[in-house]
Amino acid sequence: MVIERRWKRWVYFYIPLSIFVIGTLFPFYWMLITAIRPDAELYRSWRAVNNAPFWTLHPTLDHFQDLMAKTTFPRWLWNTFFIAVISTGISLFCGLLAGYALARLRFPMAGALGTSIFVTYLVPPTLLFIPLADIIRDFHLGNTPWALILTYPTFLIPFCTWLLMGYFKTIPKELEECARIDGATRFGAMIRIIFPIAVPGILSAGIFAFTLSWNEFIYALIFLSSPERKTVPVGVVSELIRGDIYFWGQLMAGALLGSVPVALVYSFFVEYYVTGLTGSVKG
Amino acid sequence: MAQVLLKELNKKYDEVHAVKDVNLHIRDKEFMVFVGPSGCGKTTTLRMVAGLEEITAGEITIGDRVVNDLPPKDRDIAMVFQNYALYPHMTVYDNMAFGLKMRKFPKAEIQKRVGDAAEILGIGELLKRKPRQLSGGQRQRVAVGRAIVRHPQVFLFDEPLSNLDAKLRVQMRAELKRLHDRLETTAIYVTHDQVEAMTLGDRVVVMKDGLVQQVGEPLDLYAKPINRFVASFIGSPSMNFADVVINEANGAVWAESSGLRIKVPPARVERLRAYKGQHVTLGIRPEDLRLAAGADGDYAFDTVVDVVEPLGSEILLDLKAGSMALVARVDPTVRVKTHDTLRLAMLPERLHFFDAGTEQAI
Numbered sequence: 001m002v003i004e005r006r007w008k009r010w011v012y013f014y015i016p017l018s019i020f021v022i023g024t025l026f027p028f029y030w031m032l033i034t035a036i037r038p039d040a041e042l043y044r045s046w047r048a049v050n051n052a053p054f055w056t057l058h059p060t061l062d063h064f065q066d067l068m069a070k071t072t073f074p075r076w077l078w079n080t081f082f083i084a085v086i087s088t089g090i091s092l093f094c095g096l097l098a099g100y101a102l103a104r105l106r107f108p109m110a111g112a113l114g115t116s117i118f119v120t121y122l123v124p125p126t127l128l129f130i131p132l133a134d135i136i137r138d139f140h141l142g143n144t145p146w147a148l149i150l151t152y153p154t155f156l157i158p159f160c161t162w163l164l165m166g167y168f169k170t171i172p173k174e175l176e177e178c179a180r181i182d183g184a185t186r187f188g189a190m191i192r193i194i195f196p197i198a199v200p201g202i203l204s205a206g207i208f209a210f211t212l213s214w215n216e217f218i219y220a221l222i223f224l225s226s227p228e229r230k231t232v233p234v235g236v237v238s239e240l241i242r243g244d245i246y247f248w249g250q251l252m253a254g255a256l257l258g259s260v261p262v263a264l265v266y267s268f269f270v271e272y273y274v275t276g277l278t279g280s281v282k283g
Numbered sequence: 284m285a286q287v288l289l290k291e292l293n294k295k296y297d298e299v300h301a302v303k304d305v306n307l308h309i310r311d312k313e314f315m316v317f318v319g320p321s322g323c324g325k326t327t328t329l330r331m332v333a334g335l336e337e338i339t340a341g342e343i344t345i346g347d348r349v350v351n352d353l354p355p356k357d358r359d360i361a362m363v364f365q366n367y368a369l370y371p372h373m374t375v376y377d378n379m380a381f382g383l384k385m386r387k388f389p390k391a392e393i394q395k396r397v398g399d400a401a402e403i404l405g406i407g408e409l410l411k412r413k414p415r416q417l418s419g420g421q422r423q424r425v426a427v428g429r430a431i432v433r434h435p436q437v438f439l440f441d442e443p444l445s446n447l448d449a450k451l452r453v454q455m456r457a458e459l460k461r462l463h464d465r466l467e468t469t470a471i472y473v474t475h476d477q478v479e480a481m482t483l484g485d486r487v488v489v490m491k492d493g494l495v496q497q498v499g500e501p502l503d504l505y506a507k508p509i510n511r512f513v514a515s516f517i518g519s520p521s522m523n524f525a526d527v528v529i530n531e532a533n534g535a536v537w538a539e540s541s542g543l544r545i546k547v548p549p550a551r552v553e554r555l556r557a558y559k560g561q562h563v564t565l566g567i568r569p570e571d572l573r574l575a576a577g578a579d580g581d582y583a584f585d586t587v588v589d590v591v592e593p594l595g596s597e598i599l600l601d602l603k604a605g606s607m608a609l610v611a612r613v614d615p616t617v618r619v620k621t622h623d624t625l626r627l628a629m630l631p632e633r634l635h636f637f638d639a640g641t642e643q644a645i
Contacts, residue, residue, distance in 0.1 A: 174368035177335050180355045181362045182429070183385030253519045 008104045034252040035063055044250055051232075056214035063249035064257075072228045073254055076235035083145050083231060084213040085154035091209050092202065094153065095160025100190055102161065103168035105262040114130070114165065121158035125218050128154065136223055148231070152213045159212070167201030168194065207269055211262050212222075232258040285346035285359075285469055287332065294343035294493075301327045303493040305341070309471060314463050315438060316472045316484030324493040326441055333362050346436055347592040349592040352636070356385070361430035362439040365446060367422045369414035374408040375425050382433045385606050400428040403462070420451045424598045427459070431466060438470040444479065456482055458540075477517050479506070489513050513644040514566050514573045514635060520599060520636070523572075523609035529558040535581075538565050538636075542605020546581035548631040552590050554634060554645050563645065566635035569577045571601065572627045579628035586611075588623045604629070 034042065044051060048114040067073045097218045101107075135176050141147040171194060172232040179189035195202070220234045227239055240247045287309040294302040300323040309315045317325035317509035330336040332343055334355035341348050350358050361382070371379050383393045401407045401625065412420060422445065428641040430438055443459075444452045446570060460483055463470055474480055480487045481501040489496040489504065489512075497509040501517075508514035508522075511516065515521045527538040529547070536555055539569040547555050557565070575583035589608070593615065600611045604627075611627060621623060636645040 071592070115399060172366055174364040174366055175370060177333075177355070178364060178368040178429075179361065179381070180335070181333055181358075181360060182382035182433070183356045185354065185356065188385070193370055197370075 007040075008170070017194050021282050031252045031259075033240060035256050036060060038062065039279050046267065063253040067250045067253045067257075071235070071239055071250070073232075073235065073255075073257070074109060076230050076232045077257065079145060079229060080214055080231040080233075083148045083152070083212050086145075087149045087213045088206055088209040090149070091153045091156035091160045094157045094208075095164050095205060096195070096202065098157070098161040099164030100168055100194065103165045104173065109198050114162075116164055117149055117158045121155055121162070125155070129218055129222050132219070133222060142223060143229055145229070148213075150221055151219050151223065152216060156209045156212060160209055163205045163208070164198065164201055167198055171197055197247070203269050203272040208264055210265060214258075214262055286313075286344075287315075287437055287469060287471065288342075288344040289328070291334075292328065292343065292344040293339045294324070294331060294336060295339045301493050302331070304410075305495055306360075306443065307488065307495065307498065309469060312467045312469055312484060314472065314485045316474060316480040316487045317490060317495075318474055318480035318487055319479055319490035322492075325488075325490050325491040327476075328490075329439055329441055329471060329473045332437070333360060334358050360439055361433050361435040361437075363426045363430050363443045365442040367414075367426040367443075367446075369422055369425055369429075371414050372615065373413075374410065375406065375412055375414070375417070378414065378425055379410075379429045379432050382429065386433075391434070393558070396432045396434075397428075398422055400432045403431070404428050404467070405610070408459075408549065419447055419494045420455065423447060423455060427462070431462070434468075436469065438468055440470065440472040442474055443472075452479075457482060457632065463589045478519065487517075489516060491516075494547070507644070508635065509644055511564060511566070511637045514637070514644075518568060520569050520610045520612070522566045522568050523607075524637075525567075526562055527565045527609050528562055529555055529560065531556065531559055538563070540605065542607065543584050545629060545634070546583070546631070547636075548634060550632075551634070551645075552635065557645070558638075562639045563627070564637040564639055564642070566637060567609075567629050568633065569610045571630045571633035572609075572611040572613075573619065573630065574613065575626040575628040582631055583626055583628040584623050586627055588621055588625055589619060590621050591619060602623070 007198070033054070033056060037056045038060045041056055041058065043051050046053075053074045098117070102110060102117075123137075132154070136142050136147045136151070139149065175188040176184075176186075176193050178184060179193045184192060208251065215233060216231075217233045221238070224230050224234065227235070232254065235259065236251060240254060242253045287307075289307040289309075289481050292305040292307075293300070294303055303523060305324075305328060307315075317328060321324050326553065327336060329339050332345075334350065334353060338351055345360070370381065372379065376447070379400060380393050381399045383396060388396075397410070398407070401410060403411055404427060406421060406424050406428060409417060409421060409425070414448055416423065417425065425448075426443065440459075444455055447455060456479060463483075472479075474483075481504075484501055486499060487501050487504055488498050491512055497504060497513045500604060501508075504513060504517050511524070515524070525540055525543060527540045527543065527545070530537045530539055536552045536559075538545045538547055539553075582603055584600040586604045588600055589603050592599040592601070596615060598613050598615055598617055600621075602609050602611055602625065637643065
């Protein structure tokens with residue numbers, strides 16, 4: 001066994017790791033500290049005698065109260081949640097069936113179809129929003145949650161399909177063949193055998209889809225106009241920056257509350273999520 | 284309990300003709316083994332019987348039903364896979380009960396059948412475990428148990444022992460044989476291992492390149508291979524082959540090559556005389572060679588020992604006779620060293636002759 005020198009562990013492991021952790025977590029800390037800092041401290045000159053940018057001695061919940069009382073933030077939160085859950089549901093449903101079909105069924109052009117589904121995921125929303133806006137208008141869906149619920153799947157379904165297709169491919173096909181001999185139909189084998197085994201994959205696809213739609217900005221900005229219909233990312237930016245005035249405290253409070261659900265979802269399913277991405281074949 | 288009939292069975296993939304005109308009658312309660320090198324079509328044939336592969340042409344009958352268009356679940360078969368295919372999210376009990384639950388058996392009946400199967404296989408104490416907590420041999424038993432609880436008409440085995448280590452494989456082989464004697468259910472077993480085929484099968488089907496080469500009882504295949512492929516595939520170490528020329532001299536027929544001059548036994552003369560002056564392939568199994576004694580003159584030849592492999596119960600000798608290499612299986616009491624000269628004799632009644640062109644037995 002090679003005994004590593006202590007300084008090597010520090011240089012190659014602890015120090016890079018610390019830099020990475022600080023770099024990742026500092027923005028969140030900054031968000032938190034800004035959200036609970038009173039306005040007097042926030043808008044103080046950087047060179048003021050008692051300036052302490054990295055902490056505060058007078059934490060306050062004023063910004064949160066303002067956010068809740070003076071803006072429609074709770075409404076935004078609900079909108080975002082509603083839209084994210086439904087579009088994730090739709091996308092997962094379609095992704096499961098499409099992913100299974102692409103991974104398992106033999107039909108002409110299966111490979112080409114799989115690739116073309118992936119290619120649609122690569123078309124950037126900045127291009128796609130123009131034709132989509134046209135369609136949304138034609139269907140009179142503008143400024144309703146359905147505008148987003150129906151457009152998010154355009155990038156969520158390809159994403160879910162691909163992630164799940166990869167996962168299904170790691171599950172030995174003998175399992176469902178055996179189930180089909182045991183008395184299940186193909187569909188029954190899929191529901192009873194393959195889906196339960198694919199739970200980690202399904203969860204990670206779901207989490208990803210949920211996060212993507214929760215954080216989505218450009219479609220939400222374009223398709224929703226009235227303040228009470230907005231989602232958190234759009235609402236915070238458009239309603240809390242008035243003209244050239246940034247309401248930093250409320251902005252950060254909103255951002256904090258907006259990221260809490262995502263963080264919660266991740267931390268609950270982190271184990272599933274890792275096996276979902278790395279694939280897992282259990283004997 | 285049922286017979287299985289394969290009639291003009293064919294399977295074509297885009298480019299490959301995997302199974303060609305297979306005709307086979309697997310009798311009721313028979314243990315039929317398909318054996319052949321990988322890619323010979325044996326697994327494809329089995330999967331067509333199971334309903335997991337489409338049939339390109341031909342007909343499969345199980346019992347008295349043509350099953351061509353029946354889905355796997357309606358064919359009343361059970362299959363054991365090479366990788367066991369246990370459902371990882373279910374306990375052993377649920378794995379074994381799955382097929383019965385799908386067929387809506389009453390709960391008491393399910394419990395009884397799973398209990399019985401578990402007892403037969405000695406896995407009673409594992410019923411609450413998940414597959415990943417089991418060893419390879421235990422998984423194998425669960426896979427077999429899952430097949431037998433259903434009391435199907437036919438068992439299908441797809442190389443079920445090849446993921447086990449050598450010792451366990453021998454043990455499970457005997458257990459499968461015992462199980463089949465006890466359950467008296469028709470079984471089709473696919474393997475690439477000729478020892479498994481010989482030991483398990485009531486009859487054995489040897490396949491190559493999608494074609495059935497020979498069907499027969501194991502010892503018949505061994506003693507009377509129909510062509511050179513079957514002769515070399517069945518038996519280990521495999522049969523020795525020598526390229527010889529047929530001549531007639533002194534009122535007898537001889538098979539000759541450099542370093543070898545063997546008299547054709549009187550019983551075979553009739554057919555081999557037609558090959559006079561032509562090349563044929565002579566085959567002799569390693570155990571059909573013995574140390575030459577005085578009376579063996581016409582069947583004896585000189586060899587040089589190349590490698591000595593003592594196995595305890597016997598000794599395998601790698602030998603050279605002229606330009607020909609061959610293997611002999613001799614008693615462990617024989618004392619020889621590398622480079623020794625050894626005079627061996629072939630047992631005349633055990634000689635095989637094959638047409639050099641068609642490779643069919645003469």
